[in-house]
Amino acid sequence: MRLTPGQVDAYQERGFVVLRALFDAEEVESLRAAFARDAREPGPHRVLEDGGELRAVYASHQRRPEFAALIRSPRLLGPVRQLLCPDVYMYQFKINSKPAFSGGGWSWHQDFAAWRAADNLAEPRLLNAALFLDDSTEHNGPVIFVPGSHRRAAQGATPRGALGASHVDPDEIALGRDEMRELVARHGMESAKGPAGSVVLFHPEIVHGSATNMSPQPRRLLIATYNDVRNQPSPAGAARPEYLVGRDTRTLRPDDEPITDGDLIR
Amino acid sequence: MRLTPGQVDAYQERGFVVLRALFDAEEVESLRAAFARDAREPGPHRVLEDGGELRAVYASHQRRPEFAALIRSPRLLGPVRQLLCPDVYMYQFKINSKPAFSGGGWSWHQDFAAWRAADNLAEPRLLNAALFLDDSTEHNGPVIFVPGSHRRAAQGATPRGALGASHVDPDEIALGRDEMRELVARHGMESAKGPAGSVVLFHPEIVHGSATNMSPQPRRLLIATYNDVRNQPSPAGAARPEYLVGRDTRTLRPDDEPITDGDLIR
Numbered sequence: 308m309r310l311t312p313g314q315v316d317a318y319q320e321r322g323f324v325v326l327r328a329l330f331d332a333e334e335v336e337s338l339r340a341a342f343a344r345d346a347r348e349p350g351p352h353r354v355l356e357d358g359g360e361l362r363a364v365y366a367s368h369q370r371r372p373e374f375a376a377l378i379r380s381p382r383l384l385g386p387v388r389q390l391l392c393p394d395v396y397m398y399q400f401k402i403n404s405k406p407a408f409s410g411g412g413w414s415w416h417q418d419f420a421a422w423r424a425a426d427n428l429a430e431p432r433l434l435n436a437a438l439f440l441d442d443s444t445e446h447n448g449p450v451i452f453v454p455g456s457h458r459r460a461a462q463g464a465t466p467r468g469a470l471g472a473s474h475v476d477p478d479e480i481a482l483g484r485d486e487m488r489e490l491v492a493r494h495g496m497e498s499a500k501g502p503a504g505s506v507v508l509f510h511p512e513i514v515h516g517s518a519t520n521m522s523p524q525p526r527r528l529l530i531a532t533y534n535d536v537r538n539q540p541s542p543a544g545a546a547r548p549e550y551l552v553g554r555d556t557r558t559l560r561p562d563d564e565p566i567t568d569g570d571l572i573r
Numbered sequence: 574m575r576l577t578p579g580q581v582d583a584y585q586e587r588g589f590v591v592l593r594a595l596f597d598a599e600e601v602e603s604l605r606a607a608f609a610r611d612a613r614e615p616g617p618h619r620v621l622e623d624g625g626e627l628r629a630v631y632a633s634h635q636r637r638p639e640f641a642a643l644i645r646s647p648r649l650l651g652p653v654r655q656l657l658c659p660d661v662y663m664y665q666f667k668i669n670s671k672p673a674f675s676g677g678g679w680s681w682h683q684d685f686a687a688w689r690a691a692d693n694l695a696e697p698r699l700l701n702a703a704l705f706l707d708d709s710t711e712h713n714g715p716v717i718f719v720p721g722s723h724r725r726a727a728q729g730a731t732p733r734g735a736l737g738a739s740h741v742d743p744d745e746i747a748l749g750r751d752e753m754r755e756l757v758a759r760h761g762m763e764s765a766k767g768p769a770g771s772v773v774l775f776h777p778e779i780v781h782g783s784a785t786n787m788s789p790q791p792r793r794l795l796i797a798t799y800n801d802v803r804n805q806p807s808p809a810g811a812a813r814p815e816y817l818v819g820r821d822t823r824t825l826r827p828d829d830e831p832i833t834d835g836d837l838i839r
Binding site for chain 2: 407408412414415445446448451484487488491492496498516517518519520521522523524
């Protein structure tokens with residue numbers, strides 16, 4: 308699959324583009340079921356809210372065949388290779404669960420700030436493909452982007468303290484209030500909305516965040532982050548665990564394997 | 574001022590109706606300035622967030638002439654008398670400040686549940702007129718209504734414990750999750766959006782709430798609650814303080830006094 312010139316322009320100008328209903332209802336159902344199973348696996352790859360509910364799960368693509376198939380889908384890999392470069396690998400894979408009624412927010416941040424600080428990643432040669440596992444509406448805490456903010460380098464993004472070996476929460480790299488006031492006055496805000504199965508491609512330096520979810524509808528969001536194979540991390544100390552930072556840096560090849568077949572183990 | 578038949582129908586069918594830009598920019602500026610001054614007055618009428626920021630201020634109409642004029646404005650009193658009855662008084666007046674970046678949410682609730690429980694109010698013969706002191710957008714924690722939910726009596730609204738003599742927070746009368754799932758599945762959700770100066774009239778039994786505000790824009794909301802003079806509270810014990818429950822139950826007369834003249838003391 309290839310993006311239209313208009314979609315490419317939108318991504319380059321605004322830092323994100325929404326592809327509506329890129330995956331169908333059956334595929335979404337399969338991914339939801341796979342997530343439900345995977346979310347029961349204990350381990351440090353599971354991040355909890357302060358209240359104990361599930362906030363995020365990392366690296367499901369290493370455990371479930373549906374997600375291993377998904378990241379190779381030409382519907383994701385095609386646009387990613389078109390926008391970034393032909394040779395990409397899976398840098399990070401996570402699902403943010405943002406449950407109904409209680410899902411917490413994510414502070415205003417730029418992803419690359421975390422990856423540069425925690426993994427000593429040289430260049431923002433990455434691309435996020437975020438797949439909606441639920442309808443994303445104005446009411447269930449959608450991702451809010453500051454359109455065009457990716458053109459500003461991730462300069463405000465100084466971590467508040469030493470980043471540990473684990474999950475970096477946006478709170479730790481949140482942008483300051485004065486900076487956010489200025490950015491939003493200049494660029495505005497726009498939330499990524501659409502039916503389940505939609506995908507938003509977004510730049511690793513775009514400023515984004517999301518509010519709490521008080522609605523009765525969950526907002527599960529799967530984020531596959533692709534990196535240029537020539538842009539590998541070179542951490543000063545020990546590398547972060549593999550569930551956070553992919554070590555299989557071989558180029559991903561497009562593969563149109565169905566993502567609904569949960570019995571296949573790759 | 575009178576509502577059109579379409580607006581009356583909307584209120585009756587859906588439980589709320591938005592009147593866009595009912596007050597102009599100069600009037601809004603005057604009300605904001607009056608609120609800024611009034612918010613500095615210490616006392617129990619000020620409610621703080623857990624983090625210490627201002628959450629709400631009660632009874633500004635008892636202290637500032639701009640608000641005393643506002644509640645008599647034919648632009649509010651006209652529609653209120655049309656929808657409720659000719660003889661109304663000010664039952665409760667509050668401004669919810671929901672500051673930029675940090676404003677907390679308000680749980681799903683029905684206002685009348687609090688007033689029935691705390692003040693032994695017999696009938697839901699009240700009407701809320703909520704004036705936007707800021708643009709209300711999808712990003713700054715707008716009020717979210719469950720349209721049509723006012724037709725269901727405030728039955729789910731059993732207080733979690735004994736209500737004290739002070740401010741009743743919606744957390745104390747929040748609707749349960751199963752109930753909310755069912756209501757939203759049937760009726761959906763709709764947020765009240767519009768430019769500063771807009772007014773939303775809403776029913777005392779409509780289910781509503783609002784999420785946190787992570788945006789750089791505050792969402793100050795002034796809520797004037799009118800009650801039928803024949804529907805006065807008869808609390809079993811001591812009445813709540815006057816900043817929470819109005820004791821001046823004389824019928825309000827429409828008065829087109831300008832609300833921009835802060836030097837007038839009534």
